[in-house]
Amino acid sequence: MDLDLAQVHAFVLAAEELHFGRAAEALSISQQALSKRIARLESVLGTALFLRTGQGVELTRAGHRFLEPARQTLAAADRAVAAALDEHRPLRVDVWGHLYAPMRTLAQVAAGSDAPPLELGHGRDLPSVAAALLRGDIDAAFGRVHPPLPAGLTHRLVRLEPVDAVLSADHPLADEPALRPEQLRDSLLWAPATLDRLDFLHRFAERFGIRDHAEGTNLGLDGFLADLAADPRRFSLIPADVPLPHTPGIRSVPLVDPTPLYAWSLLWCGSGPPHLPALLSALAAEAGRSRWLEYDPARDWLPEPHTGEGRD
Incomplete structure (x- = not known):
């Protein structure tokens, strides 16, 4: 037909x-x-x-x-x-999950000589960038992917990044050299949106028995950390490589036994645009050099896939 x-x-x-x-x-x-x-x-x-x-x-x-x-x-x-008609135009890539600074990873890859030219933009969340891909407004997207995804979209895991606990300096556990996630059960999980819209934080709270949580408005990392510092019960999760601004009253503590990993993926529609293989190759090469895809189930934790509608 x-x-x-x-x-x-x-x-x-x-x-x-x-x-x-x-x-x-x-x-x-x-x-x-x-x-x-x-x-x-x-x-x-x-x-x-x-x-x-x-x-x-x-x-x-x-x-x-x-x-x-x-x-x-x-x-x-x-x-x-x-x-x-336009084989030389840049690859249009949107990112989401801005509090976790996804641009760091793409910037590291884009600096290499083998990466195709990129035109980077921002999407609000996974549903918004998925819709932009299906409309053809962008060529690819980069962030944390979880089901359900619309039909026609494909993704590839790019990076598994260890996550630290970020706490108020007045938190009872702030001076510990490392923390097990279960030690945070009596603390207050601070989120930049409602928890049911933030899949990673939602999964973490479910897995490690975090009962109490509170939400604020996502006004950027500086405002988020300032609000976190204001309450000695609060903590949140930030990828370990995210450069934290100088915020008085904040401590970053590694999580161990297990270490939570934040999964970054590249997402595209159909067979993808012409430059996609070059970008995937550049991402794979950097992953090999920087050991981005190391995972030990005896040491690390990844959220179980599920069919809810979290958005981060």
């Missing part, structure tokens, strides 16, 4: 707007022309995609099923055109 991309585009816009007039305006065509495109698409598919009502239009069950693959089809077509 051959799909006409103009018809698919008309369907996606109409499905997003649920209004043929606004969709037609976005395409700079008449509403009659848009209706004809959708009618032809429905004829090719052999099923109705919209229910026409007196109040407007609604997606049928078939329309709901078709919408996400249709978006992916348009994004793949955009990537194909870009690959044919």
Whole structure:
């Protein structure tokens, strides 16, 4: 079955707007022309995609099923055109998990001679960058990946980074040379958002019996640490290599027996853009040099995969 991309585009816009007039305006065509495109698409598919009502239009069950693959089809077509016409443009990579400074890892790789040119941006969280990938707005993304992921996305583990406990200097455990995670059970886990949106912290709290937690607004690492320092019960988790700003009243203590590991991954859509193999090769080479993928289950802890909707 051959799909006409103009018809698919008309369907996606109409499905997003649920209004043929606004969709037609976005395409700079008449509403009659848009209706004809959708009618032809429905004829090719052999099923109705919209229910026409007196109040407007609604997606049928078939329309709901078709919408996400249709978006992916348009994004793949955009990537194909870009690959044919602009092979020398930078690879557009968004990062997320900003409190944990994901740009450090990409900057280390981008400085090498074998890395392709990168154009780095910021996504809000995993769902937002996944949506940007499926739309074709970006080529790849970098951060912590966990299920569920939308269909059509692929990821590869790049780095496993040890995590330290960061505590108020007045915390009873602040002067310890190292801590076991279970020693933090009576402490207050401080988070930069609601805990159910932060998969890693959520998994840590569940695994090690951290019962009490509190949330603030993510205003950057400086503000987060200043709020943490204000309460002697508070602690949080920060990757060990993140350079902490000079914040009075803060202690960083290694975690052992086991050491939690934060997993960084590269995420992309479909077969990926032309520069993707070069970036993956550069990441693998740096991982080998810097021992980024070392993991000993007798010594380290990684969160179990799950199907919740955490966002970090």
